[in-house]
Amino acid sequence: MEVFGNNGTLEIGEIDPFLAELLRQIPASTNPGSVPAAERRLFSAPADPAVEKEICAEWKLYVEPELRRIFETATQTVEGDLRQLGDQEKPFANCTLRIPIANSEAWLNALNQARLALAAKFDFTEAELCDHYRSPVGSRRDLSLFQVNFYGFLQEFILREMECRNDAAPPNE
Amino acid sequence: MSASDPITGAIESPTITEETRTELARDLPWQVVVHNDPVNLMSYVTMVFQKVFGYPKEKAEMHMLEVHRLGRSILWSGVQERAELFVQQLHGYLLLATIERPN
Numbered sequence: 050m051e052v053f054g055n056n057g058t059l060e061i062g063e064i065d066p067f068l069a070e071l072l073r074q075i076p077a078s079t080n081p082g083s084v085p086a087a088e089r090r091l092f093s094a095p096a097d098p099a100v101e102k103e104i105c106a107e108w109k110l111y112v113e114p115e116l117r118r119i120f121e122t123a124t125q126t127v128e129g130d131l132r133q134l135g136d137q138e139k140p141f142a143n144c145t146l147r148i149p150i151a152n153s154e155a156w157l158n159a160l161n162q163a164r165l166a167l168a169a170k171f172d173f174t175e176a177e178l179c180d181h182y183r184s185p186v187g188s189r190r191d192l193s194l195f196q197v198n199f200y201g202f203l204q205e206f207i208l209r210e211m212e213c214r215n216d217a218a219p220p221n222e
Numbered sequence: 223m224s225a226s227d228p229i230t231g232a233i234e235s236p237t238i239t240e241e242t243r244t245e246l247a248r249d250l251p252w253q254v255v256v257h258n259d260p261v262n263l264m265s266y267v268t269m270v271f272q273k274v275f276g277y278p279k280e281k282a283e284m285h286m287l288e289v290h291r292l293g294r295s296i297l298w299s300g301v302q303e304r305a306e307l308f309v310q311q312l313h314g315y316l317l318l319a320t321i322e323r324p325n
Contacts, residue, residue, distance in 0.1 A: 095309050096321050104306070104321065112310050119314050157266065161316045168261045175260040201263055208265045 052203075054210040059148040059156075061203075069134050069144055071196055076128045078163035078196065079120065087169040091162060092116060120162055126155035150214065153207050160200045160207075167193045250323065252305040254298040257318040258289050270315040271297065274308060299324070 051062045064072065081087035092113055098105045130148050148156055168178065171193050178197065256267075264286055271282035275297060288295035297319075298308055305321045312319035 091316065093313065093318055094320070095306070095313065116313055161262065161266065165261050165316055178260050204263055204266055208269060
């Protein structure tokens with residue numbers, strides 16, 4: 050796999066079928082499902098619920114629906130870009146994904162949702178999350194840890210490209 | 223509701239004290255606190271601080287490192303409404319952020 054910026058597009062080339070499948074899994078991975086820990090992490094309390102009951106109650110009522118809308122919109126944008134991976138003539142050929150730079154924030158958001166939800170679902174420790182040499186082959190848990198790290202790598206790439214573009218842009222008057 | 227005593231003309235003020243106290247409590251500076259999270263990338267957290275608070279990269283990185291090393295960092299303090307808005311923005315970026323009254 051190779052990643053690079055190209056004329057307003059973030060390009061991920063030579064994606065093998067395994068990584069393509071992990072990319073396709075991003076939208077589904079953002080869903081906390083029936084795991085309370087994942088739901089709690091994506092929609093964490095804005096204050097200590099024992100102390101600031103009113104703030105937390107208002108937040109649930111007014112802010113949380115807006116956050117759900119923001120997260121869903123980001124995921125839908127990513128889903129739209131990922132449709133490119135379904136256009137393969139040969140199902141096992143390597144493919145290329147082009148992400149418009151305008152969608153980079155949506156990608157960062159969706160990747161973060163997926164990483165946080167997976168980490169909460171599988172209750173990964175900080176040591177596990179920092180162990181980048183762990184083999185992805187094994188249990189569903191190992192595969193999910195690889196997914197978290199792979200999505201983190203994509204986030205780093207997107208952030209680097211965004212920073213390069215900001216550095217190259219002329220300063221605001 | 224009557225505002226004054228019909229005999230003495232003295233103005234009743236049964237709720238003013240309480241309301242003033244409430245207003246004062248709301249006006250005390252609140253803190254926007256970001257908590258450590260082993261999943262969020264350091265570079266991502268720095269970018270969010272720059273975007274939400276308009277901090278230069280150096281200051282954003284300093285706060286990010288404080289979160290990473292000490293477990294939390296106070297990013298901003300001021301009126302409640304603004305603090306809540308910052309926390310809302312930070313949650314939009316999926317950071318663990320809370321609004322707190324200073325001890």
